[in-house]
Amino acid sequence: MVAEISKGEKILSPFPCTACGKCCQNVDKSEQTKFLDRGDGTCYHFDENTKLCLIYENRPLVCRVEQYYQTYLKEIYEWEEFVKLNLDICQKL
Numbered sequence: 209m210v211a212e213i214s215k216g217e218k219i220l221s222p223f224p225c226t227a228c229g230k231c232c233q234n235v236d237k238s239e240q241t242k243f244l245d246r247g248d249g250t251c252y253h254f255d256e257n258t259k260l261c262l263i264y265e266n267r268p269l270v271c272r273v274e275q276y277y278q279t280y281l282k283e284i285y286e287w288e289e290f291v292k293l294n295l296d297i298c299q300k301l
């Protein structure tokens with residue numbers, strides 16, 4: 209269920225991330241995230257022990273699925289469609 213709010217942003221259902229950390233270990237596979245690659249495909253800011261982001265509160269926009277969508281893609285994809293595209297990628301990592 210998606211609704212428009214006054215700023216032109218959509219109210220979105222949360223992205224169903226399982227926090228598996230695979231996207232953070234494959235940043236070399238996307239033009240949008242390869243600047244984060246520490247050299248082996250894993251992000252500089254990924255904590256291998258906890259599988260969490262060390263800069264979560266300050267992570268780049270590209271790592272914020274909902275905000276990235278609102279900023280660049282809300283006119284291109286429906287949220288449900290974008291979620292499905294992302295989940296397909298998550299499953300292939």
Ligand code: SF4
Pocket residue numbers: 224225226227228229230231232298301
């Ligand atoms: S690969 Fe997908 S499910 Fe796993 S942490 Fe990244 S966004 Fe979440």
Ligand code: SF4
Pocket residue numbers: 231232235244251252253254255260261262263264267268271
């Ligand atoms: S900045 Fe954080 S959320 Fe983004 S890829 Fe690196 S570890 Fe993952």
